[in-house]
Amino acid sequence: MNKQLVNIKNVTIGYQSKKVLDSVNMQVNKTDFIGVIGPNGGGKTTLIKSILGLIPIWEGSIDVNIRKSKIGYLPQFNPFDKAFPISVEEVILSGLSGKKHLFKRVNKTDKEHTEVLMKQAGIIHLRSKAIGQLSGGQIQRTLLCRALISKPELLILDEPSTFVDSQFEGELFEWLAELNKQIAIIMVSHDIGTISSHVKTIACVNGHLHYHKSNKITAEQLAHYECPIQIITHGEVPHQVLATHKH
Template identity: 45%
Template sequence: MNIIEVNNLTVNYGSVTALDNINIKIKKGEFLGIIGPNGGGKTTLLKSLLGLIDPTSGQVKVNDDRPIGYVPQFSNFDRTFPIKVLDVILLGRLEGKIKFFHKFKRNDIKRAEEIMESLDILNFKDRQISQLSGGQLQKVLIARALIMDPQVMILDEPTASLDANAKTEIYNLLKKLNIDKTIIVVSHDIGVINSYIDTVACLNKTMHYHGDDTKLGKETLESVYGCPVELIAHGNTPHRVLHVHEEEGGKK
């Protein structure tokens, strides 16, 4: 079953084309990695999947009634804002505008604590977010998305600026969540995501979609990035050997 279908999606910002005729079908339970250069349209694609922007042409269809869980880059999160971990997670339960002195239901608090316990962050539920490490904050943002009970989770650069151990911990967590959720990850970290994903899409305004083939080769990556690319494995992180393959008929 396809949980998301993108058909002939094109997005223009004035005279600038951000996405050009994108087609992809994402199966329920899939772990999809999306890679590509800066300015290649990854953020625009995420916003299209989330329904935050309207396409110039084409369609995005989500075959599920539940909201999509979204985890932004934690580097874009204001860590100086005076708010506790528990409150950040509970914000995921709010719909529409936030009201001052909003009081959360006991069931919401219980659910937040259950999620924190499952992610091993319950011990610092009353800690200010400014006191968290990057890996801890990323777990908090994942918990905020999980409290909506989404079927699909989209994560934008979830391990940016994290050390190797923290990266491995986050991806192991995502693989665990993938047991009953569809996971879509945007990342520049080719060597790491290739150890965990089921499928990969290379995006640079147009899309190279590889389906079940996760063997990314230099030729494909260089055609997407427009420059020479080195494939690097990170430390002791498990990795696949990346074989060179040819594009079939120049498909994108």
């Protein structure tokens, strides 16, 4: 049976008095790979932050059936201080700062796991470098390792390919496909061309949420939801017309 990890029911969220998401429904099941697309300001990041419990919801409910520390998260921006004295290895280990680890010290197993991840991301030679000395792509790889160190059951990636070079982007999607055999992945991106060939299903967020049980995007669909269509790289757009949505 496909285990349900997250159930978002009729959720409405906003900031101050402005409504950003309006009665949104979505389920995340084990081994899902959901691509979240939509225009800037459409509420993609808001949706993710609400799943993580970082912002209060106005109406509805979000049931999260796994421990919060079992959600791996790669944030969109890097809001941290680049001059902060912390090494790559320590940043990755900080992915373990869930509740049970306050009195539990970092042990050998954690360090070994960190090493495996650093090798996989190709940043093992940078392990003791300070985070501020890294390039944007290297920081992104480090943060991806941080999201994976807690062995998450759900991985949430907010614009993971920002700053990442095209070579690592390929490796990244291979890595994600491998991970997806075990865990669910939600990936936010406005690069529709890249996203649609790797994800299994697509959620389009623009105030409302439209869910498609397929990774095919049609031009009609995009126009209908006012989603951005500037980056479609598939060559021929498959003409698959879905039933119209009632708003």
